[in-house]
Amino acid sequence: MHRPLCLLLLTLTLAAQDTRFQPQNEEFPGPPDPASFSEWLADIQHWRAERRIRIGYDASQYARPELKWAQSSFIQPQMMVEDRFFYDPVARKYTVDRYLDDLEKRYGGIDSVLVWHTYPNIGIDDRNQNDLLQDMPGGLAGLKQMVADFHRRGVRVLFPIMLWDQGTHSYGEPNHEATARLFKEAGADGVNGDTMRGVPLAYRAASDRAGHPLVLEPENGLDSDEMVMYNNMTWGYWRYAPIPTISRYKWLETRHMVNICRRWARDKTDDLQHAFFNGVGYESWENIWGIWNQIPDRHAEALRRISKIERKFAQAMISPDWEPHTPVLQPSVYASKFPDGARAVWTFVNRNEYDVAGRQIRVPHSAGVRYFDLWNGVELKPEVTGAWATLSFAMEAHGYGALLAAASAPDGPFLAEMAALSRTPLSSYSAERRTMPQRVVEIAPTAKAKAAPAGMIRIAGGAYDFKVSGIMIEGSNEIGVDVQYAWENSPRRHHAQAMTLAPYFIDRFPVTNAEFKKFVDAASYKPADDHNF
Numbered sequence: 001m002h003r004p005l006c007l008l009l010l011t012l013t014l015a016a017q018d019t020r021f022q023p024q025n026e027e028f029p030g031p032p033d034p035a036s037f038s039e040w041l042a043d044i045q046h047w048r049a050e051r052r053i054r055i056g057y058d059a060s061q062y063a064r065p066e067l068k069w070a071q072s073s074f075i076q077p078q079m080m081v082e083d084r085f086f087y088d089p090v091a092r093k094y095t096v097d098r099y100l101d102d103l104e105k106r107y108g109g110i111d112s113v114l115v116w117h118t119y120p121n122i123g124i125d126d127r128n129q130n131d132l133l134q135d136m137p138g139g140l141a142g143l144k145q146m147v148a149d150f151h152r153r154g155v156r157v158l159f160p161i162m163l164w165d166q167g168t169h170s171y172g173e174p175n176h177e178a179t180a181r182l183f184k185e186a187g188a189d190g191v192n193g194d195t196m197r198g199v200p201l202a203y204r205a206a207s208d209r210a211g212h213p214l215v216l217e218p219e220n221g222l223d224s225d226e227m228v229m230y231n232n233m234t235w236g237y238w239r240y241a242p243i244p245t246i247s248r249y250k251w252l253e254t255r256h257m258v259n260i261c262r263r264w265a266r267d268k269t270d271d272l273q274h275a276f277f278n279g280v281g282y283e284s285w286e287n288i289w290g291i292w293n294q295i296p297d298r299h300a301e302a303l304r305r306i307s308k309i310e311r312k313f314a315q316a317m318i319s320p321d322w323e324p325h326t327p328v329l330q331p332s333v334y335a336s337k338f339p340d341g342a343r344a345v346w347t348f349v350n351r352n353e354y355d356v357a358g359r360q361i362r363v364p365h366s367a368g369v370r371y372f373d374l375w376n377g378v379e380l381k382p383e384v385t386g387a388w389a390t391l392s393f394a395m396e397a398h399g400y401g402a403l404l405a406a407a408s409a410p411d412g413p414f415l416a417e418m419a420a421l422s423r424t425p426l427s428s429y430s431a432e433r434r435t436m437p438q439r440v441v442e443i444a445p446t447a448k449a450k451a452a453p454a455g456m457i458r459i460a461g462g463a464y465d466f467k468v469s470g471i472m473i474e475g476s477n478e479i480g481v482d483v484q485y486a487w488e489n490s491p492r493r494h495h496a497q498a499m500t501l502a503p504y505f506i507d508r509f510p511v512t513n514a515e516f517k518k519f520v521d522a523a524s525y526k527p528a529d530d531h532n533f
Contacts, residue, residue: 019047026221026258027238027245030325030334037327048252055226061204062232062255069112069156069189070215070232071255072314074281075307076158077103078114078192078263081136083287092137092529096149103284107295108304110284111311112156114192118165119289128168130182133159135532140185147187158190158217159183161199176206184212190233193218198227217259221249228253235283236260240270242351244277244334246324255318259283264475266433268299269398273349276306276400277336278324279317291472291481291491292436298429302400305421309347309374309402312414316340329359333395345374348401357394363405365389372409374402377419379409396426435480435490452505461503467496 021028021043031040051057061067079086085099103109117136118129127135134140147157161179171178179191180203191207191214193199199216207214217233228249236258238245249256260275261283262268275282282303286294295303310317316338326337332351337344350356365388371380373393380403382389395401409415452458470482470493477493484491519525527533 019043019050021047023047023248024239024245026234026236026248028248028251029241029245030243032243034327037325040325041323044246044251051225051252055224055229057252058229059253059255061230062253064213066213067215067232070217070257071318072311073111073156073233073257073259074310074314075108075110075284075303076112076114076259076281077110077284077286078116079285080119080287080290081115081117082290087137094137094142094146094149096146096153100150100153100155107284107300108307110155111281111307112158112189113150114158114160116160118160118162122162122165123167126169128171129160129162129165130171130178131169133182133186137529139531143186151187156189156215157187158192158215159186159188160192160194161196161203162194164195174202174206176200176202179203180206180210180212180214183207183214184210188214190215190217195219198222198224198231201230204230225252228256231256233257233259236280237262238274240274242332244274244325244349244351247278247280250278250280251322251324254320254322257281261285263288264293264478266293266296267431268295268302272299272302272306273351273398273400276310276347277334277349279310279322279336279338279347281310282306288474289472291475293480294434294436296429296431296433298426298431301421301424301429302426305375305418306400308414308418308421312410313338313340313345313374313404316343316345326361328361329390330356333360335361335401343404343406346401346403348375348395348403350395350397350399350401352397354397355394355399357392359383359390359392360395360401361403362388362390368407369405370407370409372404372406372415374404374410374415374418375400376422377415377417379415399426433480438484438491440486449505455509456505456507459501459504459506461501464499464501465496466499469494 021040028044031037081087083099085102086095088095100109117133121132122129133143136143138145150157161175163175183191191199191203196218197220199218203214203216215233216231217235218231219235220237221234222228222231234249236247238260247258250258258280259282260271260280262271263285265271271282284295284303286292319338319340321339323337326335326346328335333348333356334351335346335348337346346361348360365382365384371382371389371391373380376393380391380393382391391403393401404410472482472493475481479490479492482491482493485495487497
């Protein structure tokens, strides 16, 4: 008789424990309007406090010195081992310096790299993902030297794990044990969990037992908030909004690093603005399974400046007192405040389609505090009224800004370098994406035979309607996706051409292993690297 009433009371009790501004997947929506800021901030602070209690939060993994590098790993590309800047097949050596020099020149360099060694080879034979890693050029010794070359340049190295890989050679032991041992031998720094929503705790325990702790970085967020306690990094596939959203995981633990990823995007504005606003990182992925999606010049230059500021003030970016959506003075301009002891850093994004200048923010003022426009590399003269200082500066359309309040200027040449960069506005750089042209390499034709060689038949040739559509599993019907044939001016997914084929001979059956063996013996062929040949 009283059951409906009990259910109603239970529902009301649960609702009373909830916060008004709930996270949506990996993100918290921002305050709906400036007037809601105080209520919004108090609400999400309450969510964080309660959530930490509910999950029994333990922050010890973020205090470990060997894992702290992840907290400043702002820029991380996923790269393919087939990248031509990464390996020289003629010299048969890794060219890590060439690869890194290119990234430093184009967008300011990287902090870590995810080396993707599995696609497209996995499944061709029974080798598992760790077999393929050890079969990279030079074997394990070459792999260790390649990782050491990255370390020499201050870049941390991650390799992927694919727990869906169930049809290849059995490890004979749990994947986490095999991975921890191999990654230790290679000198790797972290694990990226392909398609995973959280790398299992077993990988943390296994790498600790191996005496070589690995940072865990899943691709698709986390299945539960508890997992943030031992997954020090995540990727972020976000749904962008005009009012910047904030990272659920960074809000729960401000030392957690998110690398925002949207690999097929051409316009990187949303990605970079959300990353800078949150004080988190960016997955600068350009070689997508062999398809090149280069970061346009404007966004590459924005990335250079964003990462330069974040690296300089990395300690501020992990502030436990982070205040997202701190009040500002201009519409559609948003800021985050990162207090850092006696100083504070603000990151700004201008979501307007037009430049915004003049008064931007009003902050509490104390005697002896100076203010610096970090984006433009200059000291600001505040308008001081009583206990408040109003700061004025300019931001480009869809641009960025950053402030420092401190007793002294940043050390070193940082301000001078930012001033030199800002003299060239972002708007002067092209935002157009350039596709990577492909070309057919001509080879000399074989001598023409007068009759069909043994085992072959003659095809008469003639008119042929060539039609094919690419099978690249990602990307849409955009220029640059898939391949480019000789009659086309760019790579694309769909191809059609009326052709005339000359007569030719073709084998009746595919070449057998025995026939190939005869060819190899007759040619006395031996590859320079005969591993697995």
